[in-house]
Amino acid sequence: MTLSVKSKKIHYRYIYDVVKQIPCGCIATYGQVAELAGFPGHARQVGYALSVLRNTAIPWHRVINAKGGISNRSNPDYVSLQQILLEHEGITFNADGGISLAKYRWKPNE
DNA sequence: GGTCTGACTAGGT
DNA sequence: AACCTAGCCAGAC
Numbered sequence: 001m002t003l004s005v006k007s008k009k010i011h012y013r014y015i016y017d018v019v020k021q022i023p024c025g026c027i028a029t030y031g032q033v034a035e036l037a038g039f040p041g042h043a044r045q046v047g048y049a050l051s052v053l054r055n056t057a058i059p060w061h062r063v064i065n066a067k068g069g070i071s072n073r074s075n076p077d078y079v080s081l082q083q084i085l086l087e088h089e090g091i092t093f094n095a096d097g098g099i100s101l102a103k104y105r106w107k108p109n110e
Numbered sequence: 111g112g113t114c115t116g117a118c119t120a121g122g123t
Numbered sequence: 124a125a126c127c128t129a130g131c132c133a134g135a136c
Contacts, residue, residue: 010132030118044131047117052134063117071117078117 010039012049019050022062025090026106027099029066036108047071061085062106068098 014037022028028036030043039045043066050060051073061082065071070082083093091104 012133031120034118041119042131043118044116045118045133048115048133049117051117060117065117066119073117082117 010042010045012045012052014038015046015049016053016058019058019060019063021108022059022106024059025104027062027064027086027091027101027104028106029101030063030071031066032106033063062089064099068101070097 015033018033018036019028030046031041034040034042034046037046046063050058050063053060070079072079083097086099087093091099093099
């Protein structure tokens with residue numbers, strides 16, 4: 001089911017392509033996006049790819065870490081922004097600020 | 111072109 | 124359950 005890697009070098013556009021397919025009201029983990037893009041085990045590169053993203057057309061806020069939380073980064077403003085955007089899409093947060101992966105995780109094959 | 115850093119993760123203590 | 128480590132790889136310097 002994984003896409004073929006056409007180059008040894010990771011192309012971020014594959015990652016962006018997957019992220020763009022995440023439907024409104026759903027989320028995916030970094031590892032999941034990496035796997036769907038054809039780069040299993042490269043979750044870290046997904047996070048980095050999103051960090052250099054300036055294209056607002058890509059729903060970067062729908063990508064969270066494997067613990068169901070928003071990953072911390074250099075600019076903490078984006079953390080609260082991400083939470084606001086997700087809540088606006090109907091996603092609810094637990095008391096500890098976590099998201100239920102079982103409930104909101106995007107399942108591409110459904 | 112070597113080193114360091116980072117929006118990650120799984121597995122071990 | 125909290126913390127530590129290794130593996131991962133593209134950019135910046």
